[in-house]
Amino acid sequence: MKKSILMLLAVVMVAAAIAAGCTGSSGGEATPTPTTTPAETRTLLIATTTSLYDTGLLDALKAPFEQEYNAKVDIISAGTGTALGYGENGDVDVMMVHDRVREDAFLADGHGIDRRVIAYNFxxxxxxxxxxxxxxxxxxxxxxxxxxxxGLADPADVKFVSRGDNSGTHAKEKVIWKTAGFNYTTDITNSGEWYIEAGTGMGATLLIADEKSAYTLSDIGTYLAYKDKITLVPLVSEGDILLNVYSVMRINPEKHPGVNSSLAKDWINYLISPLTQKTIEEFGVDTYGEPLFFPAAGNWETMGVNRSEVEDPVV
Amino acid sequence: MGYIIDGLREAFHLIVSLDPDVMEITALSLVVSLTATCVATAIALPVGTAVKFTDFPGKKVLINLIQTLYSLPTVIVGLLVFLLITRHGSLGFTGLLFTPQAMILAQTILILPIMTGLTISALSGVDETIRDTIVSLGATRLQFLTSIVREARFAIFAAVAVGFGRAISEVGAAILVGGNIAHRTRVLTTAISLNTSQWEIGTSIALGILLLAIALVVNTGVSLFQQR
Known part of the structure; x- marks a missing residue:
């Protein structure tokens, strides 16, 4: 019995040594840069609404920032609901979202601070x-x-595809149903085959709606970025309710001590700077013939927000 | 059909030109899943051997449980690991969430049961007469175990290949604990998922071909080893 225990111990030790060897060598392969760069490269982790990612805007914004601040920007593309969830747990440094109501609650709960409005579209x-x-x-x-x-009368012909993922776009959709006089839970979901809950990002939802020849609600930016891939056309684009305001906030470091707060500040200030605002304004115009996003700078009245939320740098 | 032809053409181009993004994603997939397989082997081999050759109450139940976990769903592993390493989880202080290490952890947990179970099966497959012969030759316990493991090496190697196959092909855990971050935690499966949703069919096909090629190489390797 004693022998077998000793034996087991030996095997486990050998196993541990192999495991250490394995992780050691491959870990080095996986992350070669941090070990070779003498100056410390800081990493900023952003959770973003899918529209800012699927359009390619964030990739365009992050490259100059990474250079200027000797930083690495990691982006997790998820719906606003998921992004806020990550934020609530302190798992990311910055969130970029578009749902004023839930943002307000998030700020009031003390999870987030320094919200700035960076762009809008419809x-x-x-x-x-x-x-x-x-x-x-x-x-x-x-x-x-x-x-x-x-759709209720003829679900074979008329369908609506919902994001169904608690994203900012999904929240906007619910607001429109409510304003139109419906109870979302009882009148819309499970009301029939006409209403399809996709449970996925904006780009994927557009592809599903296209496959099913269905209607859907999309931010104009993602729609334009996907225009060549689908046959859907914009049918309704007028109405105050269709305003779509994008914000950035950082996670409250007092609530979540591990977050990278100073770089988060830099990121927010970078986004509201005149140069970045110009990049946002011009983004995609060459490719799509019209802007995907409008800059927040100078447009606080259009968006119905305070001027300070657009212009005041975070200190 | 046109888009498939276009996709294949683009995929071919991406692979032949060694597109840096595609290569990076493939390399990370290999690093993550190979590491997970190494760690899981290092645990499954001794544990499987111990379970096989020791008698204890509840042994049958344990083996049954291990076999049940062969079909452990990847998203459940992802969820469990996520809850563990989110900043307010019990391992939150490690800061592992959204890192390749977190994906290695999840994949290790995912393939541990099947590799342990198949190790037990492999050892059970060793002929009784061989076992008796080893014992009758007066082998010590250690000599006995190493001999048996050596006898079962082909089947154990197959168990390792199955574990690796399960690790590199899973998407559920990788996306939940990795977050599919470009240049950091984006692996073949999560990249295929994203690119398809962005209708980047060529890239998806290219990544799919590479994923299949890896499986082919691994399986050919196992066959060659077994034929020796």
Whole structure:
């Protein structure tokens, strides 16, 4: 018995040595840069709404920042709901989201600080060119009510694909249903085959809506970035309710001591700087013929936010 | 059909030109899954041997449990590891979330049961007469075990290959604990998922071909080893 214990111990030790060898060598392969760079490269971890990522805007913004601040920016693309969840746990340094109501709650709970508005654009209701529900040029609320009515009557012809993932776009969709006079839980979800909950990002949702010749709500930026890949066309794009405001906040370091707060500050200040705002304004114009995002600078009235939220640097 | 042809053409180009992004993603996949397989082997081999050759109450139940966990869903492993290493989790202080190390941890846990179970099966497969012969030749306990493991090496090697195959092909855990961060935690499977949702079919096909190629190399390696 004693022998077998000794034996087991020996095997475990050998195993541990092999394991250490394994991780040691491959760990070195995996991250060659941090060990070879003498000056410490800091890493900023951002959780972002999918639209800022799927359009390519964030990749365009991060490169100059990385150079200027000798930093590495890591981006996790998730819906606003997921991003806020990561933030609440202190698992990221910065969040870029677009849902004022939940942002306000997040700030009030003390999880986030220093919210700045960085850009805006508009949501559009897109659908098949044949427009089977006939919603073209209606108000958003009328259009939603019509899609529901026609969808309930003929789900083979009229469908709506929802993000269904607690994202900012999903939140906006719920607001439109509510404003149009419906109870989201009882009147919309599970009300019939016409309503499809995708449970995925904006780009993927557009692809699903395209496959199913269905209507969906999209931010104009992601729609334009996907325009060549799908046949859906914008049908409703007018209405105050379609305003889409993007913000950045950092995680409260007092609540979550591990977060990289100073670099998070730099990132926010970088985003509201005139040069970056110009980059946002010009982003995608060459490729898509129109801007995907409008800069926040100078447009606080359009967005209905305080001027300080657009201009004041974080200190 | 056109988009498939276009996708294949683009995939071919990406692979032949050794596109840096594609190569980086492939390399990270290999590093993560090979490391996980190494660690899991280092645990599964001794544990499997110990379970096989020691008698203790509840042994049957344990083996049954191990076999049940062969089909452990990848997202459940992802969820468990996520809850463990999120900053307020019990291992949150390690700062492992959204790192390759977290993915290694998750994949190790994922493949441990199947590798342990297959190790037990491999050892059980050694002929009784060989066992008796080893004992009758007066082998010590250590000599006995090493001989048996040597006899079972082909089957054990196959167990390692199965574990590696499961690790490199999983997407659920990798996306939950890795976060699919470009140049950091993006591996073949999570990249295919993202690129398909962005309708970057060529890239997806290229990554898929590389994933299959890795499986092919590993399986060919196992066959060659077994035929020797």
């Amino acid at each position: 949501f559009v209701i897109v659908g098949p060119e044949s427009d089977p529900a006939g919603i073209k040029n209606m108000t958003p609320e009328e259009a939603f009510a019509t899609i529901r009515e026609k």
